[in-house]
Amino acid sequence: MTRTTRLVVTVLVLGLALFAAGCKKPAPVTPPEVAAPAPQTTPPEPQEPPPAKPDTGAGWDTTTVETGTMTPEWIQKMNDSGVLKTVYFGFDSYDLDSPARTVIQANATWLQDVGKQADIRVEGHCDERGTIEYNLALGERRASAVREYLVSLGVDASRVRIVSFGEEQPADPGHTEAGWAKNRRAVFVIEAS
Numbered sequence: 526m527t528r529t530t531r532l533v534v535t536v537l538v539l540g541l542a543l544f545a546a547g548c549k550k551p552a553p554v555t556p557p558e559v560a561a562p563a564p565q566t567t568p569p570e571p572q573e574p575p576p577a578k579p580d581t582g583a584g585w586d587t588t589t590v591e592t593g594t595m596t597p598e599w600i601q602k603m604n605d606s607g608v609l610k611t612v613y614f615g616f617d618s619y620d621l622d623s624p625a626r627t628v629i630q631a632n633a634t635w636l637q638d639v640g641k642q643a644d645i646r647v648e649g650h651c652d653e654r655g656t657i658e659y660n661l662a663l664g665e666r667r668a669s670a671v672r673e674y675l676v677s678l679g680v681d682a683s684r685v686r687i688v689s690f691g692e693e694q695p696a697d698p699g700h701t702e703a704g705w706a707k708n709r710r711a712v713f714v715i716e717a718s
Contacts, residue, residue: 610713612710614711615709621674632675632713636684645714645715646713647687649669650709651667651709661689667711695707
């Protein structure tokens with residue numbers, strides 16, 4: 526080989542090595558430990574046991590849902606009330622852990638009982654770490670994992686649309702592990718049928 530050819534090959538190999546090194550996933554960040562709360566000076570208020578079923582927007586007119594005549598106002602009230610809960614994910618993960626499955630099960634129950642005619646959108650979100658392209662793909666995998674689990678629980682797949690926002694719509698603009706943990710999520714939004 527000529528000297529020029531060797532130089533070109535060497536530069537290409539070094540470039541590929543640097544590119545490959547830059548594509549590695551960042552090391553997982555261990556969340557900081559939360560300090561125990563300070564002792565209370567007054568006795569805590571008695572707490573009611575959690576409801577057996579998820580909040581179904583008690584007080585809202587559920588007959589409009591069952592007849593397929595959901596109004597934009599009803600949809601807005603349901604979304605504003607947070608009747609469908611958000612699912613959170615670990616760093617660089619789209620695996621559904623036990624708390625995430627519990628939330629999805631409660632959401633599926635609502636969709637099968639009260640929201641029988643409601644279509645939903647599952648939005649996948651990420652924290653700011655990673656490239657835009659990587660986070661869009663990860664957000665889509667998160668939304669897809671939630672959709673697949675909903676379908677396995679009996680929700681009709683045609684009622685569930687997914688979209689990824691990557692890192693573009695953070696729930697918390699902070700640059701801390703606590704803020705990032707709030708941003709790694711799948712959000713449920715009720716849509717008109």
